[in-house]
Amino acid sequence: MKTLPCLALVAYALGCASLLAAVPASPPARESAELAAQYEAVSRPQFIQGKKLVSLLSIETGDSVLDLGCGTGKLAEYVAKLVGPKGRVIGLDPSPERIAIAKKREAGRLSFQVAGSDDLSSFPSGSFDRIYLNYVFHWIDKKADTLWQIARILKPGGRVGLSTGAKDQPSRIQKLIRESVREALGELPPGLFLSPFRISAQELRTLAEQVGLRIIDLQILPFSDYAKDPDDVVAFLDASSSGKFLTGVGEEERRRIIALFKRKLAHLQTPRGIEMEHPAIFLIAEKPKERSAGTTDGRSNDQPSSARHSSSHPRSCRTVCGVSSPM
Numbered sequence: 264m265k266t267l268p269c270l271a272l273v274a275y276a277l278g279c280a281s282l283l284a285a286v287p288a289s290p291p292a293r294e295s296a297e298l299a300a301q302y303e304a305v306s307r308p309q310f311i312q313g314k315k316l317v318s319l320l321s322i323e324t325g326d327s328v329l330d331l332g333c334g335t336g337k338l339a340e341y342v343a344k345l346v347g348p349k350g351r352v353i354g355l356d357p358s359p360e361r362i363a364i365a366k367k368r369e370a371g372r373l374s375f376q377v378a379g380s381d382d383l384s385s386f387p388s389g390s391f392d393r394i395y396l397n398y399v400f401h402w403i404d405k406k407a408d409t410l411w412q413i414a415r416i417l418k419p420g421g422r423v424g425l426s427t428g429a430k431d432q433p434s435r436i437q438k439l440i441r442e443s444v445r446e447a448l449g450e451l452p453p454g455l456f457l458s459p460f461r462i463s464a465q466e467l468r469t470l471a472e473q474v475g476l477r478i479i480d481l482q483i484l485p486f487s488d489y490a491k492d493p494d495d496v497v498a499f500l501d502a503s504s505s506g507k508f509l510t511g512v513g514e515e516e517r518r519r520i521i522a523l524f525k526r527k528l529a530h531l532q533t534p535r536g537i538e539m540e541h542p543a544i545f546l547i548a549e550k551p552k553e554r555s556a557g558t559t560d561g562r563s564n565d566q567p568s569s570a571r572h573s574s575s576h577p578r579s580c581r582t583v584c585g586v587s588s589p590m
């Protein structure tokens with residue numbers, strides 16, 4: 264191996280390690296058919312956010328689209344109408360229970376499979392015009408690997424869109440959860456699962472550029488929805504996290520945290536319900552048409568882009584890039 268590519272590989276590895284260091288492994292999801300059904304019932308906030316993501320992604324009739332982390336498939340069903348009978352939409356989710364619900368939506372060229380971000384290697388290079396991950400990226404620990412695979416399976420000129428929670432902009436609900444944990448246990452235990460895979464917009468930009476994607480749009484948007492009462496908030500968090508919410512401590516400790524959390528939530532009750540505001544990062548990025556990222560020649564894509572060419576700044580970035588939030 265020549266010196267320069269070798270140095271670039273080391274820099275790439277160090278860059279990823281420093282971005283994503285010290286995150287605990289994801290606990291096994293406490294997924295069940297009940298939680299999946301609950302998600303189908305309470306996922307209006309994700310659906311509204313997803314429609315915004317899809318509109319930014321400019322999906323067209325005839326497009327071939329991958330919905331990675333599709334949940335129960337509501338958004339994929341919506342996208343299937345946009346691409347029409349000449350397009351196709353594939354939804355993937357690692358939860359068999361969610362896919363069982365999604366499969367009831369299968370029709371024409373809309374299909375679903377049990378698979379996650381670790382399973383993209385089976386798709387040939389250049390398979391999709393559009394790939395999106397709606398409120399999924401913060402559940403993925405191997406972010407660089409996932410973006411590599413996405414860059415590989417996008418067609419040249421194809422686009423990826425993702426919406427995800429911003430690490431540096433915790434919502435009011437997230438702050439209350441942390442407060443409740445500290446008050447109940449006196450500390451934040453290291454094993455406690457509290458969205459450890461969140462990323463900042465700046466880190467996301469760096470990762471996307473490292474895999475050779477060109478950033479079209481990067482912004483943080485405010486979203487908000489209402490839960491009926493404290494129980495509803497907890498049900499939403501449980502279902503949205505596939506049961507991972509507040510796992511990693513004993514059942515008794517978890518009960519104490521949740522009791523405190525609900526008492527705090529009760530102070531936020533209004534006649535309309537409890538407002539759940541959640542700022543979200545939106546990224547739209549393109550695989551350049553020229554041969555630079557996720558090339559269509561299969562194996563050569565296993566190499567980080569920094570080993571083949573130096574990372575460049577985006578030629579266009581519609582909004583924040585430096586990233587400030589309207590919140």
Ligand SMILES: C[S@@+](CC[C@H](N)C(=O)[O-])C[C@H]1O[C@@H](n2cnc3c(N)ncnc32)[C@H](O)[C@@H]1O
Nearest residue numbers: 309332333334358379380397398399402403503
């Ligand atoms: C908050 S839900 C969002 C679901 C869907 N995108 C929507 O808009 O309703 C997060 C989803 O990410 C899925 N997920 C978790 N880890 C994943 C991974 N490594 N790869 C793909 N999906 C994953 C979960 O099973 C869950 O369905």
